[in-house]
Amino acid sequence: MIYLDLSDREERERAAATFDRNIVVTAGAGTGKTTLLVDRLVHLLLRNPSPLDIKEIVALTFTNKAATEMKVRLRERLESYPNIRLDREPGSRAEKELFRELRSLMERYHLSKAEVDRRSREALHQLERSYIGTIHSFAASLLRLYPLEAGVDPQFAEDEGPRLERQFEESWQLYLDQELSLAGARKEDWKRVLRKIRLEEVRSLAFSLCSETIQLESLKTQSREDGTAKPVALWLKKNEERAAELIQRHPGKNYKIDEFAHAALAVIREFLARGELAAGVLQEERDLLAGSSPGRVKAWSEEDFEAARDLIRVAKNLCQVDGDLARLVTALLVPFAKGLRERFLQEGWISFDGLLVRARNLLRDHLHAREELKRQFQAILVDEFQDTDPLQYEILLYLAERTGRQAGYWRQVELTPGKIFVVGDPKQSIYAFRRADIEAYLEVVQEVIQAQGGLECRLTNNFRSHAGILNVVNGVFERLIHPVEGLQPPYVAIRPPESRTDTEPRETHSLPYRKVQIRRVESEAGPLDSDRARRLEAESLARWLSEEVLGRAEILNRNGEKVLAEPKDVAILLRKLTDVHQYLEPLRRRGVRYVVEGERHFYAAQEVIDAVNLLRVVENPSDRSALVGLLRSAVGGLEDTRIYELHRAGLLDCRAVRRVGNDRKRLLSPVKELYEALLELHEEARRLPVGQAVFRIFSRIPIKLLAAISFNGEQAVANLDKVRDQAELLAREGAGTLKEIIARLEGRVLEVKEESESALAEENVDAVRILSVHKAKGLEFPIVILAGCHALIEGRGDEPSAEYDWSTELAGLRLGEYLNLPAVYLGEKRRRREREEQKRVLYVAMTRAREHLTISCAKTERGAPTSFLAMLEECLGDLSACDSPGSLQAGDGTVEFLAVTENLAVPSRRRERKKEKKEPKDWTAYADLWKRRENDYQAAIQKPVFLTPTKLKKREIELSEGSEELRRQFSGSTDALLIGDLAHGFLQRWDFRDPTDTFHEKLRVFLASRLQHRPSDSRLKVASELEEIFGAFFSSAAYRELASVQILGREIPFLTPWNGQVMEGVIDLLYERDGQLYLADYKTDRIEKSDLEKSAEIYRHQIQIYSGAVQRALKREVAGFKLIFLRLGEALEVREGD
Incomplete structure (x- = not known):
């Protein structure tokens, strides 16, 4: 990428193209680190001298999602280079930028366009075999490469914990x-x-x-x-x-x-x-x-x-x-x-922790393996380096060691210059609970990489937020974050690019919502305790969103256009999701749709509890507590008084439906159908495998339908599917019978075992997102509300555990109220680390906003000494002395302050409706619309969903006045179809580099299994005809051409949209010649050599469809399409448009 109009342009270019020194990139929030990583990869692949093969590069990220994004972006970049025409002037802004980038690469490394194209295509071919992924997947690869040295089963499975x-x-x-x-x-x-x-x-x-x-x-x-x-x-x-x-x-x-x-x-x-x-x-x-x-x-x-x-x-x-x-x-x-x-x-199991430990041990203790891997991997790139586990640092340092050196300890490793490229932001190191260690990060960066001549490059241009937000962020954190040895790095400010002002409205007052705001909620009754303050804040936020923000506030979209805020533009961030339910109920009452991302209380979800109760009753009809829970749920729909009446009458047992007398039938009538269904399922479930039993239960009882019409319909249904999946998983792992599996699910519900809800594809859901700050890291939202800022920040509990400190190599033990001495030291060290980390959590939260940031809090009886609000007051001053509405200065930024008075009266569920004068409706337009829909529906069901080129050609011939010759040529006999299938099958397995005189024996073996059920005379006839076909083909120039090209694929199936239908087909051969892409299709038609040109018209649609499918899938131009007539040994090349 060409970095124009950026104040940190030189730093970015130095980071992307410096190869003689190890690089540490400090990339602030929203500064485009993924783009820089892709730039670095491109430079490594195209540099002169010593370009790298993509399999010689290790590129590691924090999550699978980030790894996929990096791979997709690299693929798009590599695919774009061959498509650029240097003899044409680029049109769009993106094309101009790509054009300049390609020119720059060619000039820097003295490359021709053909050489750039060749290297790009070569990297694309190997991309799926590259080491671009997470550190855990890479560690697993190392263990599988050296299973004996690592002491593992080469077919081990990875365990996430269960x-x-x-x-x-x-x-x-x-x-x-x-x-x-x-x-x-x-x-x-x-x-x-x-x-x-x-x-x-x-x-x-x-x-x-x-x-x-x-x-x-x-x-x-x-x-x-x-x-x-x-x-x-x-x-x-x-x-x-x-x-x-x-x-x-x-x-x-x-x-x-x-x-x-x-x-x-x-x-x-x-x-x-x-x-x-x-x-x-x-x-x-x-x-x-x-x-x-x-x-x-x-x-x-x-x-x-x-x-x-x-x-x-x-x-x-x-x-x-x-x-x-x-x-x-x-x-x-x-x-x-x-x-x-x-x-x-x-x-055959290895835990995620075990992957890292054993990979580290492999590299540290087995020097021959380390030496081989050092030679194999010539470049190591790491994203989110500040979130890396100390074990991962050791793995990377050993791999980056100079060839021939064999240090026994990570601090003694002598690094290969230019091999390590790490990107991180210590200001965003917030995963200490996952063993990310800021002390280890600073030690590795400063005392190993930089101490050995490593170069630090700082990215400071933020592409996410506007200047109003960034000025406030800098004003706050320049005062809040101070260097503390081993715990806190110095603060590095982030700025908008100098060109950003060109794309923003000049009249800032025209978009008053683009600002930073502190919104403090106060009770009419005076200061409240923390719990009631949180409830008051939640009610106020729900009212504010529904009445003042959604559909009313103007913001800019990604294209710089004014739009009204929608639910999907809003994110509510919480420091942790423990109290999230207090924020959900007010939103639900006001009809504000939401999704909660990252909540780990799956087993506390009502639909999951109802599902487990249903399973318990089906398995054991005498389980009264589960039956009561089921009757109180949406499945039973009974009030407590009706359940009590059933209890008094001795009817809290679904088996009662088979023995109840006439005097109690009236009481049983509301649950009679449910009881009968439960008993039927009880009999059926005992005869079915666990997965099928749960599927049958959920199909017979409308629990999924009831979940679908609940407020969180999609999420509730997804959670029920996850219950079924978990039951199947437990069964596959040998957990036992349906009864034992239900007991385990019940245990998880009772102890509210932490488990994430089933993930939805939420990117396109128009709903407010509610998530923790940790979950929001790496994301951005137009409108961010940081809620609960008045709440006390509590450290991690001192539960009995063992912990190991990487820097000091000490193990701490907590034994109830007793400890060993290292545990006291490590506990205090952790407490100091957490205190500094919370400042970074606030930084991450405030840098998620693109257009608007609201910091929400409530006035409490006693202010929490450790809270986000206390941190802000440390920088901005005491908010209680601030007028409302008013403003506060944070460096060069301005924070609007607003105090809102609310009460805790629960709003009515009944919404007020304005009285409107009713006017007669004209339903003509609706009637016409439904008539058109009916006609479209009838037309659609007459049209098959799937289509093949052959069917398309037949239909055209039937509708046209085509010649009898064409009809006869396209109809084909059964034997002709068999010959065609066998010819294609044999050529799919044939190696064009093999001697041609061996095809007779290979054809005999091939036909033996495929013609064994046909009469002997038919087998001989088919074999003789195929011998004749291949005899002509294998001695032809068409065959010799195929023997000299690079085969990319054979019998490749595809699906592609085609005029409202789905076209499906199989491409016989895909190959590359002189850097250009060709398709080939075998034909066994009986045709005269003089009629070859006519055949191009017959197969015109096939050529067009196949070429279009390849171009869409591979994003490459197809140079030509070869029709190979096997009987003649002739190949007719057709180019699209001929």
């Missing part, structure tokens, strides 16, 4: 039976453990240890070592110094916080001296710290109070360190986790 969970459940029960039995060798150890922590907490820790990201050997070594690990000792020393400084500033013990600070210092010093807190030591300090933390006092500044609170938290956690317990639990659980991992691998 299979490991199931194996853990089975293995854990067996393990406990052995360990806790009277004969158990470690009964006493288990007793000591279970006196302190619950068995369920041990189970959670055991499951965490089964993840291959936990280095079990390191954990065992760590548990045996005496003393404190160096990173932890340094951290304790820093905490001691901070505590001493605080006490020096506040030397007395006048307040509770003073006492706590002294106690915290004593505990920290004890750990520094001895690495533990022995029983009875500092008991008074421990008792004090076990109490509630002190509140704020005026004598302490806010900064000192926050520092003291952090130190007190550290000291409290240190008091819970139990090294002996951690060592004991490690000894008990590590053998179990190790055994489970080995069994899982032996059964």
Whole structure:
């Protein structure tokens, strides 16, 4: 791409075409990083000297969707080059840009147009065999290339989690039976453990240890070592110094916080001296710290109070360190986790974590494999580098190592100059919960890549948002994001391209909705608690959208045209989807259609609960609780009072329909039909496979129809289909009978197991999108509403688990209320990382908007100290002092402030309708419309959906006054059709490079199986005729031509639109000669050589259809179409338009 009118043009060009240094691209939000990645790929393929084959390049992205987008864009770029005519002036703006780009590439690398075309086509041919994909798919490829070295089954299957969970459940029960039995060798150890922590907490820790990201050997070594690990000792020393400084500033013990600070210092010093807190030591300090933390006092500044609170938290956690317990639990659980991992691998499964761990181990430990792969892959491109797992960094560094070097540790790797090209934005590193590590990113970029001469290129031109939004974003984050070593990089501003103003309206007041707005909702009754404030905000947003935005607000579309906002233009972003349901009900009441993307409460969806209840009743008619749930649902449609009457009459059992007396038939009448259907299904389901049983149940009971007419109809139906799919999947995995599978589904519903709803193709759905900020990353929307900004940001819970830190190589264990010492250190490290990460989450949210950004919040009784609103007030000032309506300055940007007063009265479901005077309707136009529709329908059903060139030609001959010769030639006998089919089948398998005198034996073998049921005289006749046909063809010039070309495909089926129908056919041969594309069709017609020219007219439609289909599919011109008459050994070339 040619980067005109961009302030960062030189940076982009340097990134795309620098090959002697490794490149780190820092690409801000909306700066076109995918385009740059494609540019880099094009330069690698076309550069001189040393162009790369596309199979020598590894290009990795974060998601399958991103990988597909990159591949599609690369394909489009490579397909466009051969289609450019340099002798013609380009027309459209896109053509001019492509023309300039091609000229630039040819001049830079001294290439001819023919050479560019050749390399482009060659790359296109190999594109589907390239390594453009996700890191997990690439890791799987490496393991399959070297299964013996990696210690895996070459046909292993990848597990996203469910299979490991199931194996853990089975293995854990067996393990406990052995360990806790009277004969158990470690009964006493288990007793000591279970006196302190619950068995369920041990189970959670055991499951965490089964993840291959936990280095079990390191954990065992760590548990045996005496003393404190160096990173932890340094951290304790820093905490001691901070505590001493605080006490020096506040030397007395006048307040509770003073006492706590002294106690915290004593505990920290004890750990520094001895690495533990022995029983009875500092008991008074421990008792004090076990109490509630002190509140704020005026004598302490806010900064000192926050520092003291952090130190007190550290000291409290240190008091819970139990090294002996951690060592004991490690000894008990590590053998179990190790055994489970080995069994899982032996059964042919590898977890997603395991793919990365084993690929890293393969490259680190097997030097010959690493050396071969280094030579195979000459360039490595990585997108979203800031979201990359530290294990992935190791894989990439080992692959980028200089040939001949064999470092044993990633920090010692000596990189090949120009081999690594990474694109990322540390300001958008928000996936710490997926083990993305900003500290590891900064360490790899700064201390490895840049330290070895790597070049940083910064993309700062944003193509997404207008200047009004970008100025506010810069104004906020230049004050909010400050460099913190290992946790936060410096802020790099993003700007609109200098040419953007040419495409935007000059009168900004003509589009008043293109702005950034803070919208604070206040209650008429005064400040509210957090939960009621959220409900009030949700009601206000729904009213605002329905009355002021949708169909009323003017924005610009992608073409710069004024349009009115539609539901699909709006996205509501939430920091997390935990409370999303409070925002949905007000939208539903006001008829605002929405879709929730990324919600993981699939098993809490009402239609899923109803479906599981239905399955339970069918499987067990005596399941009263499931039956009550079904009767209360849309399937039963009964009110609670009617259900109670059935209970009183003893009719809460579908089997009652077969034994009820006349006196109770009236009570049973509302459910009689449902009860009978349930009993019929009970009998049928027992005889059917699980998948068919669930399909039959959902077909017989109208649960999908009822879901379809619900508010979330499409999503509800998709969820029911997913229930059926999950049942089938469990059955295939050997989960057991229908009863066992339903029990497992029921368990998931009861524990509200996290699972995403069934995905819809939502891009074209006209609905407001509701999604988390994390889900929105990489996306853009015309209108963005960042909701719930007043809500407290809570860190991750301290559930029992094991965690491994890549940078320090420490493993932390959480055992109920107890920890090991590294867990305290890692917990504080994670807390500091999360605090900085939330600033980046806000950045990602604010940079999703293209036209309008609303920051929505509600006024609460007590402002949350950690919230998006608190971050904004840190930059903009206290909003409570701002007039409404008013404005706030954020750097060069302006934020409009609006306070809205609402009440919590639930609006009526009945919508007010304006009284209008009724006028008589003229239905003539409607009657005519329906008549036309009926005529069109009748015409459509008379026309077959599918058509072939042969049928088309026959129809034309029948409708014309064609000669008898044409009719006879096109009708063909049964034997003639058989000869044609056999000739095509034989040539499909024939290698044109084989000696021609071998065709007799190969033809005999070919015909043996295909003519075995025909009479012997018929077999001889057919064989003789085919011998004659191929004898003529194989000695002809037409055959010799085919032997010298590159065959691209044989017997290629296709479907293509044709005048309102679907044309289907099969292309006999597709080949390339001198860089041009040709089609060929074999003909076994009996024809004279003098009649060859006439045949072109007979097959005119076929030539036109086949050529058009290839051009549409491959986006390449067809140079010619060959009609190969096998009996004559002649080929007639026809070009489209002849």
